Amino acid sequence: MLPLILRHNGLITSKSRQLLPLIRTFSCSKTQFEERVCIIGSGNWGSAISKIIGNNVKKHEEFNKEVKLWVHEEIINGEKLSQVINKRHENVKYLPNIQLPSNLIACADLQESVRDATVLAFVVPHQFLKGICADLVNQVNPKAKAISLIKGIDASSKGIRLFSEEISETLGIETSVLSGANIAQEVASEHFCETTIGSRIKEHGDMYRKLFDTEYFRVTVVDDVAGVEICGALKNIVAIGAGIVDGLKLGENTKAAIMRIGLMETIKFATTFYSGVKMETFFESCGVADLITTCAGGRNRRVAEAHVTTGKSFTVLENEMLNGQKLQGTLAAKEVYEFLAARQMTAEYPLFTKVYDIVYRNKSPSTLVENL
Amino acid sequence: MLPLILRHNGLITSKSRQLLPLIRTFSCSKTQFEERVCIIGSGNWGSAISKIIGNNVKKHEEFNKEVKLWVHEEIINGEKLSQVINKRHENVKYLPNIQLPSNLIACADLQESVRDATVLAFVVPHQFLKGICADLVNQVNPKAKAISLIKGIDASSKGIRLFSEEISETLGIETSVLSGANIAQEVASEHFCETTIGSRIKEHGDMYRKLFDTEYFRVTVVDDVAGVEICGALKNIVAIGAGIVDGLKLGENTKAAIMRIGLMETIKFATTFYSGVKMETFFESCGVADLITTCAGGRNRRVAEAHVTTGKSFTVLENEMLNGQKLQGTLAAKEVYEFLAARQMTAEYPLFTKVYDIVYRNKSPSTLVENL
Numbered sequence: 019m020l021p022l023i024l025r026h027n028g029l030i031t032s033k034s035r036q037l038l039p040l041i042r043t044f045s046c047s048k049t050q051f052e053e054r055v056c057i058i059g060s061g062n063w064g065s066a067i068s069k070i071i072g073n074n075v076k077k078h079e080e081f082n083k084e085v086k087l088w089v090h091e092e093i094i095n096g097e098k099l100s101q102v103i104n105k106r107h108e109n110v111k112y113l114p115n116i117q118l119p120s121n122l123i124a125c126a127d128l129q130e131s132v133r134d135a136t137v138l139a140f141v142v143p144h145q146f147l148k149g150i151c152a153d154l155v156n157q158v159n160p161k162a163k164a165i166s167l168i169k170g171i172d173a174s175s176k177g178i179r180l181f182s183e184e185i186s187e188t189l190g191i192e193t194s195v196l197s198g199a200n201i202a203q204e205v206a207s208e209h210f211c212e213t214t215i216g217s218r219i220k221e222h223g224d225m226y227r228k229l230f231d232t233e234y235f236r237v238t239v240v241d242d243v244a245g246v247e248i249c250g251a252l253k254n255i256v257a258i259g260a261g262i263v264d265g266l267k268l269g270e271n272t273k274a275a276i277m278r279i280g281l282m283e284t285i286k287f288a289t290t291f292y293s294g295v296k297m298e299t300f301f302e303s304c305g306v307a308d309l310i311t312t313c314a315g316g317r318n319r320r321v322a323e324a325h326v327t328t329g330k331s332f333t334v335l336e337n338e339m340l341n342g343q344k345l346q347g348t349l350a351a352k353e354v355y356e357f358l359a360a361r362q363m364t365a366e367y368p369l370f371t372k373v374y375d376i377v378y379r380n381k382s383p384s385t386l387v388e389n390l
Numbered sequence: 391m392l393p394l395i396l397r398h399n400g401l402i403t404s405k406s407r408q409l410l411p412l413i414r415t416f417s418c419s420k421t422q423f424e425e426r427v428c429i430i431g432s433g434n435w436g437s438a439i440s441k442i443i444g445n446n447v448k449k450h451e452e453f454n455k456e457v458k459l460w461v462h463e464e465i466i467n468g469e470k471l472s473q474v475i476n477k478r479h480e481n482v483k484y485l486p487n488i489q490l491p492s493n494l495i496a497c498a499d500l501q502e503s504v505r506d507a508t509v510l511a512f513v514v515p516h517q518f519l520k521g522i523c524a525d526l527v528n529q530v531n532p533k534a535k536a537i538s539l540i541k542g543i544d545a546s547s548k549g550i551r552l553f554s555e556e557i558s559e560t561l562g563i564e565t566s567v568l569s570g571a572n573i574a575q576e577v578a579s580e581h582f583c584e585t586t587i588g589s590r591i592k593e594h595g596d597m598y599r600k601l602f603d604t605e606y607f608r609v610t611v612v613d614d615v616a617g618v619e620i621c622g623a624l625k626n627i628v629a630i631g632a633g634i635v636d637g638l639k640l641g642e643n644t645k646a647a648i649m650r651i652g653l654m655e656t657i658k659f660a661t662t663f664y665s666g667v668k669m670e671t672f673f674e675s676c677g678v679a680d681l682i683t684t685c686a687g688g689r690n691r692r693v694a695e696a697h698v699t700t701g702k703s704f705t706v707l708e709n710e711m712l713n714g715q716k717l718q719g720t721l722a723a724k725e726v727y728e729f730l731a732a733r734q735m736t737a738e739y740p741l742f743t744k745v746y747d748i749v750y751r752n753k754s755p756s757t758l759v760e761n762l
Contacts, residue, residue: 199650285673
């Protein structure tokens with residue numbers, strides 16, 4: 019029988035770490051202090067990451083071998099999506115033709131999904147996060163920990179709230195983040211890439227590395243949570259700028275300059291409004307690499323390019339090109355602008371402000387590169 | 391009559407700076423301490439930058455209004471290129487359809503070109519630099535200063551020599567560098583971009599800013615000469631890696647990861663072998679922006695992609711795709727590898743080493759992303 023201290027949600031304290039070799043010698047192979055993982059969200063990215071998590075828990079003894087996958091239920095050809103996933107081990111709607119591990123257990127009941135979980139991985143569209151967190155109040159093991167894979171930011175004239183803060187403050191649990199140059203389909207196809215995990219607690223970072231790192235999905239852990247998350251939130255504003263350059267056919271010099279200036283404004287924003295943000299974070303996958311990927315392809319870049327070449331508004335193009343789905347880049351540009359405007363700081367962020375002016379104030383796209 | 395101290399090649403010392411307002415009051419409008427600029431090289435990039443320099447000297451009183459442009463003479467349709475440039479104000483061979491300022495004086499005699507010059511801007515293909523420097527020994531005003539716009543590095547098992555060091559040591563003059571995301575044709579077309587000047591001496595940096603900065607070509611000056619130059623030298627190795635990813639069709643995640651890892655190895659190389667190199671330099675145009683531009687288009691990326699898709703060697707492709715011209719990326723990969731191998735340090739630069747192995751040791755392109 020293991021000392022009680024080791025049982026609390028698998029948290030290995032420094033004291034218990036000293037006991038570890040001794041315990042391993044005497045205990046049976048089934049360890050008692052295991053992490054139980056629940057993935058909240060099963061869209062394209064949620065399904066891709068569930069493949070990695072499902073496989074990785076089998077490799078490390080500290081994880082329970084069963085992983086819960088919360089599915090926002092829908093009916094696919096007369097069958098429930100959760101049942102299809104459990105039967106065929108494939109998310110036929112959001113990640114077709116990718117085999118998922120059979121130890122992933124899809125579940126349509128949110129509260130049932132998180133019961134007993136010690137690790138919650140949030141991978142939902144950001145607009146659903148508040149509602150999901152509200153539904154989870156008092157349902158989560160208070161000593162569980164979370165990791166947010168959500169990209170975006172909740173800003174307004176009143177202030178900024180990172181999604182990791184939303185989770186952390188609503189549920190009262192420590193929340194880390196994961197962000198990088200990670201197009202879901204390419205990750206699911208096991209093409210080499212990198213990602214960045216931001217975690218304040220070393221033991222959490224070490225555990226998350228085991229949960230996410232593979233030969234083809236290389237994890238770097240940093241302790242700068244806000245830096246990692248803000249990169250993923252603001253890159254889409256920069257991608258709107260990059261798409262405008264593409265539409266104007268200004269070439270590679272100009273596009274690289276806009277991306278660089280966007281990265282500088284991202285760094286400035288992060289370091290101005292959050293403490294503990296480090297320059298080094300922006301050299302990680304969450305920073306420069308994700309920006310490159312987002313500005314090379316991606317819907318924000320694509321719609322912005324079409325805005326220039328067709329003269330149609332972003333709203334019209336969202337309807338035509340995205341079935342009415344909203345762009346993250348234009349939303350982020352608006353929220354960040356309102357936050358900065360309320361503080362008389364828009365002049366310090368000329369690129370973000372120009373993107374806002376072009377999207378929301380009908381300024382000519384060519385103004386993007388004027389007086390930068 | 392101005393104090394002698396002010397006359398030396400236009401160098402404004404801190405002592406002379408204090409006198410400046412007084413002198414201006416009493417001196418006539420034609421200032422005596424003027425900089426005389428000579429551009430050494432008139433290829434594509436040399437011609438594009440000569441347009442900027444020719445126009446900028448007219449805007450600032452410290453420059454003589456005539457700018458010399460050294461031309462490696464050749465005959466174009468029965469006429470000397472230098473004469474064509476002076477008659478038509480266009481470099482019909484290397485930058486056709488771009489109007490050059492009429493105050494640029496093309497000259498085919500190297501020693502004649504540099505006579506009286508206080509500022510030498512070197513823009514020649516790197517393989518010609520040594521010969522040109524040798525021809526200039528004892529021909530240059532010993533108090534002149536130079537700026538190198540040459541991208542590349544001279545490395546071997548014996549050591550590294552930056553081109554700025556070559557100029558500086560051969561001619562005994564202080565040498566700054568200019569490097570950035572600057573495709574010549576786009577600069578000549580006045581599309582917005584940025585560049586970075588590395589200069590150890592503040593007065594030189596201030597002067598170079600006046601000589602190069604325009605509304606569409608934005609200059610940032612840093613004091614990290616080696617950092618700026620090494621970015622421009624090593625980016626082509628990374629572009630070979632990016633081209634291999636394109637050829638393998640691994641997608642945007644992988645390409646961004648390779649670019650990021652390449653940037654990290656560049657930073658490591660610069661900080662390991664040169665003192666005074668700063669992380670911030672790599673966020674400038676010479677760093678991340680030039681890397682983005684080079685890996686988006688460019689011949690190094692293109693030939694490497696063709697190596698994967700056709701299976702042909704780089705040498706064969708250089709003949710087929712570049713009329714036998716040599717790639718800078720493969721040459722840099724070889725020189726850097728030999729330098730690192732002589733120091734038993736190749737394992738610390740896995741990407742550079744993998745590029746070398748693929749180009750020179752027939753390793754499979756797919757090995758690029760293994761165990762990175």
